[in-house]
Amino acid sequence: MTRIFRALINYFIKGLLVVVPLGAAFFLIFWIISSIDTSLNLSSEIWVDQRGRPLYIPGLGILTVIVVVMVAGVLVTNVITVPIKKWAGRWLNRLPLFKFLYSSIKDLTEAFVGEEKKFNEPVIVEVNEFGLKKIGFLVQKDLAKLNMPGEVAVYFPYSYSFAGQVVIISADKVKPLDKNAADMMKFVISGGVSGLD
DSSP states (O other), X not given: OHHHHHHHHHHHHHHHHHHHHHHXXXXXXXXXXXXXXXXXXXXXXXXXXXXXXXOOOTTHHHHHHHHXXXXXHXXXXXXXXXXXXXXXXXXXXXXXXXXXXXXXXXXXHHHHHSSSOSSOOEEEEEOSTTOOEEEEEXXXXXXXXXXXXXXXXXXXXXXXXSOEEEEEEEGGGEEEOOSOHHHHHHHHHTTSSXXXX
C-alpha cells in the first residue's frame, strides 16, 4: 500500500513540475494580453448592440496597438525628416516630467530592441575579497565623462524580477563571458536554474 502511495505522490510531483511552469507561463501571457486588450479596446465606446449595450470585440485593442506601432514606424522611416525629429525632440524636452519618463522608457526599449542594444555583453564580476562573483551586463565601457577613468558600468539584473542595479567598478575586476547574452539574462533572472542548455 505504501509503495502505491509513494508512486502516486511521485507522479503527482512530476506532474506539478510540468503543469505549474506551463500553466503559470500561459496565465501570465494571457493576463498581459487581455489587460492590454481591455484597456486599449475602444469598441465599447464606439459600437453598441441591438439592445444599446456596449459591444466588446476581443482582440481589437491589441490590433489597434499593432496598427499604431506599424504606422508610426512607416512615418518615422519614410516621412518624418531629421529636422522634424530634432524639432519634436527639443519641444518634448521642455516638458520636465514627460522628458524624464519618455527618455527613460526610450532608453530602456532601445537597450533591448534598438540598433545599439545595451545588454549584449555578459560579464562576470568579482565583487569582494572572498571571491564572490556576480553575472552582469556591461553597459558603459568608458566613464571618463564622470571623472572615473578605468571604471565601467555593469548592470546586475535581479533573479525572478525585471529590476536590477547598475554598479561602477574597476575595469580589471570585469571579465567577459563567452556566452549568448539572452542565455545569460535567462540564467540570472531564473535564479541560476535555466539558460545554460
